[in-house]
């Protein structure tokens with residue numbers, strides 16, 4: 311059978327399960343990544359560089375935004391409770407676990423070449439790579455010698471951040487709420503904790519078994 | 526293409542490197558899906574604290590409280606061409622890491638890396654819509670690949686064999702979030718299932734479906750105690766029962782079965798997968814699948830749009846959800862331009878379909894020769910060159926510039942230390 315390669319180190323990082331390169335967290339980049347400049351800074355800088363670049367060459371950022379049918383540059387901000395919930399839902403395991411791997415390459419020293427040893431030794435998470443990518447792109451735009459290729463929607467990647475679906479339009483059912491107890495429409499809210507419920511019956515169950523917060 | 530140095534490489538290994546399972550197998554003239562090995566892309570630990578890697582999971586009998594940790598698993602063969610998939614919009618350094626492992630650690634003879642969607646189109650797409658038509662051996666011209674996997678759902682227009690980059694759209698809802706949402710619902714409403722990912726996933730696979738009309742189905746579940754939707758799932762105890770059973774709700778507990786633990790599965794059956802259409806139900810500020818499909822289609826040049834809408838192919842684990850095709854069709858038809866036909870195809874095995882496409886490509890010697898890069902060429906030109914080659918065009922200077930420093934220094938290093 312095939313040998314197993316451990317591409318990734320075991321060390322746990324807070325917030326991730328310390329797992330593969332493809333662990334994604336939905337926390338806004340501004341929260342999850344320390345190396346990344348704040349979105350406000352990014353946008354201000356982008357606008358500035360775009361203004362400069364538009365005189366000499368079409369800017370990657372501006373043309374990309376207009377040509378890709380209004381893909382928003384705005385980082386959608388979620389409230390902390392929602393972020394927490396989404397992080398829970400994207401977890402691989404409910405409890406953070408670390409499983410120790412004894413020997414990634416059984417019986418010999420990992421890495422034939424320096425490149426491979428560098429890859430194996432890397433502590434970078436997917437989030438790190440992502441923020442690096444964004445930061446690199448921004449630095450590039452600031453470089454006065456930088457000349458982007460003409461924007462081509464077929465070949466210019468949108469990137470991870472900008473390819474995500476946009477928020478629904480206002481008339482869509484954006485805030486559908488469901489009864490915590492039975493899953494039916496959550497038309498009423500618990501007066502004590504605000505959790506959505508469908509009926510007096512479910513409200514009673516909720517108050518008895520689940521409602522924790524009291525005024 | 527002047528590849529005089531390319532050695533004879535008799536084998537082609539196709540690996541679709543999914544976040545949840547790796548689909549791997551050799552391409553031969555008579556390869557069929559049963560030759561594809563699906564390896565769980567994970568390391569797991571069970572209650573007795575035994576560690577399971579990839580395929581060993583199949584020998585694990587106790588899936589209660591098993592915990593998963595997901596590494597990247599790979600495969601070795603020197604006289605082999607490797608066809609390997611990657612996630613769409615993967616950061617360049619990660620791609621380069623992969624390239625270096627492939628050529629420098631495993632020393633594959635030749636290599637082609639692309640998103641799974643680009644392998645999908647090497648399948649005979651026409652057969653999905655009109656079974657029995659003449660066989661096609663080249664890549665389909667225009668396909669809208671909807672890949673709903675473990676971590677995400679991606680929509681990717683593939684035009685003339687290449688992903689149309691500005692059209693790639695993503696929702697952060699995949700099989701993992703669906704399972705976790707289901708877990709959350711069961712745990713609040715009935716029984717703590719938070720540590721039972723494996724079992725809840727089995728429940729999802731056994732009874733979740735996409736409702737044609739979720740409002741109606743919600744009403745049915747609410748108004749009638751007994752209805753066609755509500756079912757009962759007997760949880761495995763790993764003593765007398767090793768796999769859960771889905772059954773109709775029983776009037777009363779049968780004799781001798783008092784110890785059975787069951788979950789009632791009602792509106793959870795369709796409200797969990799409903800997240801694909803309404804990610805907002807758990808708080809994502811993201812539109813649903815029909816919206817991103819239209820967004821994706823509309824970002825391509827006008828002449829391709831009718832073709833893409835008429836060639837939508839659903840792949841990935843979630844494509845097996847009953848009713849997905851019908852619901853998508855129903856929602857897309859009113860959104861599509863009037864003169865456009867909406868046609869959706871789901872392959873027999875949506876999980877292995879990209880892999881099967883890879884096999885088709887592997888068997889197409891001319892096409893394979895055009896796509897793969899020989900190891901000798903990599904050693905001569907280096908990582909940055911390879912990355913550009915793989916992207917199939919001179920990518921934006923943004924990416925080339927970002928990694929050129931690293932790559933050129935690594936080239937020097939490699940020459941001084943022959944490996």
Ligand SMILES: [Zn+2]
Nearest residue numbers: 489492508512
């Ligand atoms: Zn209720």
Ligand SMILES: [Zn+2]
Nearest residue numbers: 500502503521
């Ligand atoms: Zn309450």
